[in-house]
Amino acid sequence: MLNGKPHFIGGFVLGALVCGSVAVYAGVYVPTTTWIANTLLYSDATDQINVLADIQPNTALIMQEVGLRFNSLDTAGKKQNWDFATYQVEEMTAAFNKLSVTRPSRKAALDAFIAASLPPVTSAIAAQDKAAFKTAMATLATDCTTCHTNSGKGFLPVKAGKSVMPIK
Numbered sequence: 001m002l003n004g005k006p007h008f009i010g011g012f013v014l015g016a017l018v019c020g021s022v023a024v025y026a027g028v029y030v031p032t033t034t035w036i037a038n039t040l041l042y043s044d045a046t047d048q049i050n051v052l053a054d055i056q057p058n059t060a061l062i063m064q065e066v067g068l069r070f071n072s073l074d075t076a077g078k079k080q081n082w083d084f085a086t087y088q089v090e091e092m093t094a095a096f097n098k099l100s101v102t103r104p105s106r107k108a109a110l111d112a113f114i115a116a117s118l119p120p121v122t123s124a125i126a127a128q129d130k131a132a133f134k135t136a137m138a139t140l141a142t143d144c145t146t147c148h149t150n151s152g153k154g155f156l157p158v159k160a161g162k163s164v165m166p167i168k
Ligand code: HEC
Pocket: 058, 059, 060, 061, 063, 064, 066, 067, 068, 070, 106, 109, 110, 113, 140, 143, 144, 145, 147, 148, 151, 153, 156, 158, 165, 166, 167
C-alpha cells in the first residue's frame, strides 16, 4: 500500500502547475466568461478576439523561424540550390510580414529591412551568382544584428552556421 508521500508530492506538483499557469497568464487579457474553446458558453466576440491576439506567436518565436530560414538560405546558396533559396527568402519575408501585423511597433523597422536588406540576396539568387550571394548574406547578417542592437538585444549577433540557431 502507498504511504501518503507520493500523494503529497503529486499534490504539490499539481498545485505548482496550476498556480504557475495562473501567474503566467496574469500579464495578458483574461477572458470574462469561460474558455474560448467552448463556443456554447463563450460567445463574446471581443473576448475571443482579445484572447486570440494574446496567444499569437511573439517576436522571439517568429525570430526563431527567421533564424532557421536564415541558416537554410545560407546552405541553399552554398549548394547553389537556387529554388530552395528563393523559397526561403519568400517564407522569411512572410514571417516578417506576420510580425508586422501582430507587433505594429516593429513594422517600420521590418519594412525597411525587407526593402533594403533582402534585395541583394534576391538579386544574387536570380543571377545564380555564388560569390555575390556570399557577400549579400554577410551584409544580411550584419543588418539582422543591427536591428537586434537597435531593439536593445545586442547580445543576439547573427552569424550563419550549422547549429539550429544562428546566434553565436
Ligand atoms: C525589426 C528588427 C529585427 C530584424 C530586422 C531582425 N530581428 Fe531578429 N530579433 C529581433 C528582436 C527584437 C529579437 C528579440 C526577441 C524579443 O525581444 O522578443 C530578435 C531575436 C532573434 C533571434 C533569437 C530568437 C530566440 O528567442 O531564440 C533570432 C535567431 C533572430 N532574431 C534572427 C534574426 C535574423 C536571422 C534576422 C535577419 C534575417 C533578424 N533576426 C532580423 C528583431 C529583429
